[in-house]
Amino acid sequence: MSEDIVARIEANPKYHELVHKRNSFGITLSILMIIAYYGYILLIAFNKEWLGTKLGAGMVTSVGIPLGVGVIVFTIIVTNIYVRRANTEFDDLNAEILREANKK
């Protein structure tokens, strides 16, 4: 019986839509995260001077500090963007797929 349901889920185009949408969203955000993190690390490895540049004349705060805190804030934001979209839009679609599979 549960195999039937699995087969029905697989046959439902909405299932493939869900998998495609959610996975490509997850992969896009992963790539953004990897660029942000390794970009920052490589910047430190190759261009320390620029990161040490002052934000403005007479200031001590360097470019690297807001940028680094920015990577932390960015991490928090992308994670929560994913969670929000997955828990609303994707989960609604998911519930629909399960409902349809159980109904027939």
Place this chain on the structure above:
Amino acid sequence: MTKSTRSLIGLGLGLFAAGGVLAAGADLGNTTKQATNWVAIAMFVVFVLITLGITRWAAMKTKTAADFYTAGGGITGFQNGLAIAGDYMSAASFLGISGLVFANGFDGLIFSIGWLVGWPVITFLMAERLRNLGKFTFADVASYRFAQTPTRTFAAIGTLVVVAFYMIAQMVGAGQLIKVLFGLEYIYAVMIVGVLMMCYVLFGGMTATTWVQIIKAIMLLCGASFMALAVLWQFNFNPEALFAKAVEVHSKHDAIMSPGVLIKDPVSAISVGMALMFGTAGLPHILMRFFTVPSAKDARKSVGWATTWIGYFYILTFIIGFGAIVMLTQDPAAYYVPKMVDGVQAVGADGKPVWDGLRGGGNMAAIHLSNAVGGNVFLGFISAVAFATILAVVSGLTLSGASAVSHDLYATVFKHGNADSASELRVSKITTIFLGIIAVGLGIAFEKENVAYMVMLAFVIACSANFPILFMSVLWKDCTTKGAVAGGVVGLISSVVLTILSASVWEAVMHNPKGSAWFPYSSPAIFSMTAAFVVIYVVSKLDNSKQAQLERSLYPAQKVRSETGFGASSASGH
């Protein structure tokens, strides 16, 4: 990377074991016992009484194996998020990172970021799939469509090895830290940690462990927030003013505003980054937390909250480190060790007395700052928080190790899935006692050893053995048992061997001459993790056995379950 660079990494990554590079006597192993701090002890006793009360309540609810492993799946997403944060924000990250900021400024930030970036990876790739496929341990997920005995056995070994290295670092750190904070002997400190951790896990299982972690996370977040606010308040919430003052008083002056010695060669930088990023997604005690929530939705919520709290906490440690630079120099006599020459304190060219490093070592920056902003009572509170932090982390580790033995090895491999809940629960409790004794034993055995590399090694093994198996078995249809186990074994062995051959063990632990280490980078992850993935791919591709065909044919059903949650283990865990 130079020796001092590696020592810096050791400080951030390991527990309190970096050599005297940052400040004289930064190695807590060399510090003498401090005077007994009664306020700190009283605060800690209150924490212990509360958590033991919770354990008693949890014990009444812990009747089945499912209760023991996953608190019956009844933890909410928000609670689990806090518990994950409590599991992850170790004393190393609190004291180690703020100490690193205190010593070097900017470089501490690089570590904070590294420790955080694993969380989005878990969120995007693992959290909901873990919840949908698993029941009690990550081996449930990895072995979902595979031959149980080899996959489970390997996953259990992967779990126990990671737990062992992580645990040793925590126990040694606990002993050294408590010696300094509470003025207790090392051996008593290690035994107190062992006994309390055993009580929580043995009687209260996952419910008690979760609440210990939640309470600790709240205490740590409140304490750290208060310190950061107190620092910022002094500078009218203007970070520029704080940095300006720090640059003025710090011995390295403007150098603390830009990246220093931490990252030299790009290969090491990326390799360390990979270990942190993907290792987080292979830590068994963290993965296990995803089975405590009722659904994939809650699993996502947990990781969203966990990332938020952990990220916020790392921003706080950065402010705390700078606060310590500014505030501790205002009263050096209280916080620094005088630099002695011929029995009297040395006097500099400017006629001012000369000070050596911080009292108690470089990792004490946050602790001293708590005294500077909140007096002795707040110092006691933060010291108690640091102790509670270690307890929460070791409890999670023990529970994870006990589950690997009872659920993966005993119930599945040894009893072929025919063990009843009562006997499985009994085995997990016996294992907990054993692990507690072993942890105390190892803590005592490694007292004088350099354990800085161990947390990093745990991360490297997690990212090179556990993570590739999980990732490939869940996301790649052609993956087979043989491929997964072969890749995992290669990842595990190469992590350990390359770590031994690197300077952090070859030179720092085995005392071979400087520069003689065969492996030149700070972390093997870039090689060991790649090797694991390649071996999984090649062996799976070459595997055309009946078993392999069966495993591939099971993939579509596994995928439906991992993506939609259809058939997922229910909230009650049965």
